[in-house]
Amino acid sequence: MKAIGIRTGASEPELLEVPRPDPESGQALVRTLRVGVDGTDREVIEGGHGGFPEGEDYLVLGHEAVGVVEDPNGTRFEAGDVVVPTVRRPPAGGENGYFARGEADMAPPEKTVERGIDGAHGFMSEYFLSEERFLIEAPPELAPRGFLIEPISITEKALELAYAARSTFEWEPDTAAVLGNGSLGLLTVAMLAREMDVYCLGRRDRPDPTIDFIEAQGGTYVDSRKTPVEQIPEEYEPVDLVYEATGYAKHAITSLYALAPNGVAALLGIPGDWEFEIDGGRFQREFVMENKAMVGSVNSGPEQFRAATGTLADLPADALDDLVTRVVDYRKFEGAFEQSDDVIKTAVQFGER
Amino acid sequence: MKAIGIRTGASEPELLEVPRPDPESGQALVRTLRVGVDGTDREVIEGGHGGFPEGEDYLVLGHEAVGVVEDPNGTRFEAGDVVVPTVRRPPAGGENGYFARGEADMAPPEKTVERGIDGAHGFMSEYFLSEERFLIEAPPELAPRGFLIEPISITEKALELAYAARSTFEWEPDTAAVLGNGSLGLLTVAMLAREMDVYCLGRRDRPDPTIDFIEAQGGTYVDSRKTPVEQIPEEYEPVDLVYEATGYAKHAITSLYALAPNGVAALLGIPGDWEFEIDGGRFQREFVMENKAMVGSVNSGPEQFRAATGTLADLPADALDDLVTRVVDYRKFEGAFEQSDDVIKTAVQFGER
Numbered sequence: 289m290k291a292i293g294i295r296t297g298a299s300e301p302e303l304l305e306v307p308r309p310d311p312e313s314g315q316a317l318v319r320t321l322r323v324g325v326d327g328t329d330r331e332v333i334e335g336g337h338g339g340f341p342e343g344e345d346y347l348v349l350g351h352e353a354v355g356v357v358e359d360p361n362g363t364r365f366e367a368g369d370v371v372v373p374t375v376r377r378p379p380a381g382g383e384n385g386y387f388a389r390g391e392a393d394m395a396p397p398e399k400t401v402e403r404g405i406d407g408a409h410g411f412m413s414e415y416f417l418s419e420e421r422f423l424i425e426a427p428p429e430l431a432p433r434g435f436l437i438e439p440i441s442i443t444e445k446a447l448e449l450a451y452a453a454r455s456t457f458e459w460e461p462d463t464a465a466v467l468g469n470g471s472l473g474l475l476t477v478a479m480l481a482r483e484m485d486v487y488c489l490g491r492r493d494r495p496d497p498t499i500d501f502i503e504a505q506g507g508t509y510v511d512s513r514k515t516p517v518e519q520i521p522e523e524y525e526p527v528d529l530v531y532e533a534t535g536y537a538k539h540a541i542t543s544l545y546a547l548a549p550n551g552v553a554a555l556l557g558i559p560g561d562w563e564f565e566i567d568g569g570r571f572q573r574e575f576v577m578e579n580k581a582m583v584g585s586v587n588s589g590p591e592q593f594r595a596a597t598g599t600l601a602d603l604p605a606d607a608l609d610d611l612v613t614r615v616v617d618y619r620k621f622e623g624a625f626e627q628s629d630d631v632i633k634t635a636v637q638f639g640e641r
Numbered sequence: 642m643k644a645i646g647i648r649t650g651a652s653e654p655e656l657l658e659v660p661r662p663d664p665e666s667g668q669a670l671v672r673t674l675r676v677g678v679d680g681t682d683r684e685v686i687e688g689g690h691g692g693f694p695e696g697e698d699y700l701v702l703g704h705e706a707v708g709v710v711e712d713p714n715g716t717r718f719e720a721g722d723v724v725v726p727t728v729r730r731p732p733a734g735g736e737n738g739y740f741a742r743g744e745a746d747m748a749p750p751e752k753t754v755e756r757g758i759d760g761a762h763g764f765m766s767e768y769f770l771s772e773e774r775f776l777i778e779a780p781p782e783l784a785p786r787g788f789l790i791e792p793i794s795i796t797e798k799a800l801e802l803a804y805a806a807r808s809t810f811e812w813e814p815d816t817a818a819v820l821g822n823g824s825l826g827l828l829t830v831a832m833l834a835r836e837m838d839v840y841c842l843g844r845r846d847r848p849d850p851t852i853d854f855i856e857a858q859g860g861t862y863v864d865s866r867k868t869p870v871e872q873i874p875e876e877y878e879p880v881d882l883v884y885e886a887t888g889y890a891k892h893a894i895t896s897l898y899a900l901a902p903n904g905v906a907a908l909l910g911i912p913g914d915w916e917f918e919i920d921g922g923r924f925q926r927e928f929v930m931e932n933k934a935m936v937g938s939v940n941s942g943p944e945q946f947r948a949a950t951g952t953l954a955d956l957p958a959d960a961l962d963d964l965v966t967r968v969v970d971y972r973k974f975e976g977a978f979e980q981s982d983d984v985i986k987t988a989v990q991f992g993e994r
Contacts, residue, residue, distance in 0.1 A: 394810050394932055396902035453806035453934060457747045537921035540928075549749035555928050562922035568890035569915035575893075575908050575937030579747055581806060582935045584928030 291413030292621050292636065293348040294333055296340060301333060301349055301625065303618070309417045316420060317359035318371060320638035322615070323412045324352030324435035325624055327470055332405055333625060341401075341408055342380055350412030351375045351404035354426065354434025356641055363420040370430065370641070371423040372437045373416070374593055376400045377408050390421075393445060393587040402587070412618070414638055424593040430600055431641045433608050436475065436633075438588070440596035443476045443531070446554040446585035448592065450529060453552050453581040461528030465489065465510075465520055465546055468533035468557070469498040471611065471633040476531050478607050479599060481505040487524060489517060489539075497632055501610055518545035527551065535559045541566060549578040554585055644766035645974050645989065646701040647686055649693060654686060654702055654978065656971070662770045669773060670712035671724055673991035675968070676765045677705030677788035678977055680823055685758055686978060694754075694761050695733055703765030704728045704757035707779065707787025709994055716773040723783065723994065724776040725790045726769070727946055729753045730761050743774075746798060746940040755940070765971070767991055777946040783953055784994045786961055789828065789986075791941070793949035796829045796884070799907040799938035801945065803882060806905050806934040814881030818842065818863075818873055818899055821886035821910070822851040824964065824986040829884050831960050832952060834858040840877060842870060842892075850985055854963055871898035880904065888912045894919060902931040907938055 289308040294301045311317045329349055340347045354372050357365040365371065376392040378384060379401050386395035397406075404410020426434045451459075462484045466473045469490030478501075480486045486507040492498055499509045508524070515523045517530075517539050526548035532540045535557025543553045574580060588596075600608075614634040616624045624634050642661040647654045664670045682702055693700045707725050710718040718724065729745040731737065732754050739748035750759075757763020779787045804812075815837045819826045822843030831854075833839045839860040845851060852862045861877070868876045870883075870892050879901035885893045888910025896906045927933060941949075953961075967987040969977045977987050 389811055391810050394903050396931055448809050449806070449932070449934070452809045453802070453936060455808065456801050456805045457744050458742055535925075537925040540925045541921055550747055555925055557925065558929050559922040559925050561920055563918050563920050565916050565918050566921065567914055567916050568894055568919065569912040572888075572890040572893045572908055572910065572912050572937075575935065576911050576939050578749055578937065579802070579939055580937045581802070582928065583806060584925075584931065584933050586929050586932060 289414040290618065291348045292350065292618060293346045293412070295346045299333070303621065304346060306348070306413060308415055311359055311361040311417050313362070314419055315417045316357050316361055316363045316365050316423060318355035318373070318416050318418060318423070319358040320353060320355045320411060320414060320416060321431055321641060322354055322435045322635045322637050323350040324439065325634040325636065326352060326439065326472065328405060330625055330627070339407055348409035348411070348413050349404050350410035350636070351402065352435045352438040353411035353416070354431060354437070355416065358415060365420070365423065370426045370428050370434060372426050372434050372593060372597070373403070373411060373418045374422045374424065374590055375402050375405065375438065376587055377403060377422065379407065390590055393589040393592070412636060421590070424590060424597065426597050427601065428641065430597065433600060433612070435635050436608065437593055437596045437600055439472050439475055440479070440599050441588035441592040442472065442556065443479060444592040444595045444599065445588040446531065446556055446583070449583040449585050450552045450554045453583055454550065457550070459528070459550060463525060463527040463548070464529040464531060465517065465527045465543070466531045466533065467517060467539050467543060469502065470533060473533045474498060474501050474611060474632060476533065477502055477507050478505050478603055480531070481507050487520060487527065492629065497613065497630060501607070501632065504610065505607060512539070516542065518542040520546040530554065532557055537562050538564060541571065544571060544574055544580060544582065547580050550580065552581040552583065554583050556585055642767040643971065644701045645703065645971060646699045646765070648699045654974070656974065657699060659701070659766065661768055664712055664714040664770050666715065667772055668770045669710050669714055669716045669718050669776060671708035671726070671769050671771060671776070672711040673706060673708045673764060673767055673769060674784055674994060675707055675788045675988045675990050676703040677792065678987040678989065679705060679792065679825065681758055683978055683980070692760055701762035701764070701766050702757050703763035703989070704755065705788045705791040706764035706769070707784060707790070708769065711768060718773070718776070723779045723781050723787060725779050725787050725946060725950070726756070726764060726771045727775045727777065727943055728755050728758070728791065729940055730756060730775065732760065743943055746942040746945070765989060774943070777943060777950065779950050780954065781994065783950065786953060786965070788988050789961065790946055790949045790953055792825050792828055793832070793952050794941035794945040795825065795909065796832060797945040797948045797952065798941040799884065799909055799936070802936040802938050803905045803907045806936055807903065810903070812903060816878060816880040816901070817882040817884060818870065818880045818896070819884045819886065820870060820892050820896060822855065823886060826886045827851060827854050827964060827985060829886065830855055830860050831858050831956055833884070834860050840873060840880065845982065850966065850983060854985065857963065858960065865892070869895070871895040873899040883907065885910055890915050891917060894924065897924060897927055897933060897935065900933050903933065905934040905936065907936050909938055
């Protein structure tokens with residue numbers, strides 16, 4: 289079968305011919321429908337993430353997938369069921385407590401591999417296998433957009449951690465700042481804008497489809513070149529919640545200053561080392577005097593995938609159509625990983641339901 | 642009546658003659674037993690905190706008090722009840738939502754005054770008044786140590802926020818680092834050591850009573866001059882929980898590196914501005930990749946005072962006797978605010994039950 293992957297030492301992905309896998313006991317065979325592309329894929333291509341699967345000289349890309357069950361192989365599924373796979377799997381050493389508890393998203397990096405990212409093949413192939421417990425059912429009508437369930441689940445988890453951190457007192461956030469107008473940031477704008485006023489920070493000039501998207505959701509675009517995150521309270525208003533999806537460490541740290549008292553910042557970006565000066569005294573003082581919180585969040589688990597399935601169903605279809613600016617056939621995937629100002633979200637199409 | 646206070650412009654507290662207050666409706670008159678001294682009192686004396694009560698040229702010190710009800714004045718109390726007052730009161734403008742909800746500890750600085758600290762007289766006087774809702778009952782046998790309920794409540798709140806931030810997954814902390822071997826740090830060591838392995842960081846040479854206290858609780862003393870907080874994982878082990886009570890911003894920030902995956906740091910110190918360089922990239926990356934959290938915590942409310950009353954009753958009396966190294970009569974309070982290496986905790990005695 290065909291797969292989109294990257295070979296050891298290569299700098300560009302290729303269309304590979306790889307063996308079609310046979311399911312073992314407890315695994316279902318899934319025929320791939322669509323796989324989303326995001327910034328992590330680009331980082332994987334650039335070699336910024338983890339390794340290749342043990343003993344392999346290529347890595348199949350893709351971690352945002354939706355497919356249909358081709359061979360249930362004794363699992364709870366029926367042929368034709370629409371399913372979405374989670375991303376983390378036990379490492380070569382086998383099962384550990386995080387997986388046993390259904391909390392693989394809380395595993396430290398050495399206790400997990402990530403399909404399509406680090407140490408395990410992804411889903412950009414005509415078929416893929418998955419253990420039953422890592423497959424989430426999705427309603428058939430969500431099949432065309434089901435690849436958005438993974439990124440939405442990332443936000444579900446970050447928000448869950450953020451809300452939990454504020455659960456000891458009355459906290460009803462009505463303002464949020466989303467840092468980053470990539471597809472994850474924009475999905476989060478769409479999610480949050482249903483319940484609160486949202487500012488979304490980016491570095492784009494008008495006309496721009498991401499700015500159009502933010503405004504169509506009722507959000508406010510903030511040009512961070514003119515208004516850095518710490519100036520949001522002065523230029524607009526303090527926010528109860530910050531969602532950081534840039535990986536730009538200076539913004540992650542100074543987002544504390546954008547928060548209203550008792551606010552919380554959820555950090556999701558993964559930067560490399562970068563030394564710079566901060567007013568550490570002010571940082572700690574605002575943390576303490578205003579009872580603020582900061583949570584880091586990576587990956588997501590089955591529970592958040594299930595929540596994301598509901599969220600996806602609730603989000604307006606036309607908004608999602610504006611978000612998915614490009615669907616490319618897997619045989620002509622060249623360019624799918626390239627970014628440009630008129631691309632928000634790309635999906636690679638492998639099949640029809 | 643006599644009170645220990647500081648006059649405008651003075652650099653040392655004095656024994657003042659002030660009017661004995663008359664309770665208004667809803668207020669009880671309390672006869673003071675003991676009032677604890679802590680680092681905040683020293684900061685108030687040095688002018689580092691807020692202001693004097695409106696229209697007054699002195700501030701009565703003290704915010705860690707225990708007393709007996711002298712005149713219940715129609716409140717739920719009876720004469721002779723042992724009570725502990727909370728610290729925050731509505732500001733001159735009057736009530737706000739934080740107080741109405743019993744969450745004054747979550748109020749931003751401009752929505753509250755703090756007795757003995759900022760904008761309102763403290764409890765270092767022969768009698769004090771308090772609104773009924775700001776008085777917490779304590780069992781009579783706790784009267785001699787009841788002034789410890791306020792500092793314990795500070796830790797109760799910080800731990801409540803920290804645990805809440807980890808409540809979305811299975812989190813059973815069994816190691817903690819307490820930064821700071823002042824009386825608050827040591828009380829926290831005593832509290833945490835009942836349930837987990839505790840490292841307490843300080844900058845003292847042996848022989849030293851704080852090191853003796855840490856070890857008597859089963860904790861491990863760490864000389865932070867030799868092992869800074871970020872080296873705890875290497876020298877000892879990563880910790881699930883950090884409790885920061887130093888106000889030293891560099892340690893507060895680098896405490897993130899002492900945490901095990903999924904750990905949480907509670908920050909309590911209140912430093913002044915201080916610019917320094919950090920590896921902000923590493924800071925954010927560890928936050929995210931290891932799902933860590935950081936919570937700031939200031940003050941405490943009636944619920945945490947009640948929890949602290951139970952905690953105080955459970956703590957071993959001999960440990961507390963080791964902690965309270967000095968009880969001075971209010972008429973001879975000179976030196977009560979001075980710190981030295983053989984003083985851990987000082988209480989000022991105003992009366993007997």
